[in-house]
Amino acid sequence: MSSSPKRKSPTSSMSEPASKRPHISPPLAPLPPPLMQxxxxxxxxxxxxxxxxxxxxxxxxxxxxxxxxxxxxxxxxxxxxxxxxxxxxxxIPYCAEQENLHKMSILQSAIDYIAYLKDVVKSIDDDDALLHGADHVKIKVAKSMLPKEVEPFTTQFSVKQVNTIKPPLTPPQESKPTNK
Structure with a gap:
């Protein structure tokens, strides 16, 4: 404290002339810096x-x-x-008639049904291979038994042309899903 210079009271500095008083700015807050900064x-x-x-x-x-x-x-x-x-x-025939099936059940049924359809196609291909050397009369009879409206679609949507009429394979029976 002894090292700091002694300050004069504000009233004592008023008695001195303005030229001898140190210039002190008024007690205002600092101005803001430029707004762009x-x-x-x-x-x-x-x-x-x-x-x-x-x-x-x-x-x-x-x-x-x-x-x-x-x-x-x-x-x-x-x-x-x-x-x-x-x-x-x-x-999928099994799923179409069911209500409130889980997505996983639908996907599993789709996998099973596709596997079943692959077996059907393989069975038809095997029969086609057996009939390939036989007379083609059975093929014409099978086609003539179809209604005229259905006949164009048989070749459009099948992998191979169906040559004989046989009872279709039954799809695998699905286990009833449990809704948890």
Missing amino acids: YPSVVYYPPYYPIPSPTPASSADERERARKVSHSAIERRRRERINDKIHQLKQL
């Missing part, structure tokens, strides 16, 4: 910086918009998957 800071009348809500909320808004956009994209993806699973369910 700190665009994210807003200065209010007391002139101390208060963080602006605009940049923070702008970043928050961008993040929120990104999340909303991602959620919408993900929701559309799930809707498309669910739609395709529903279409698959309608194509």
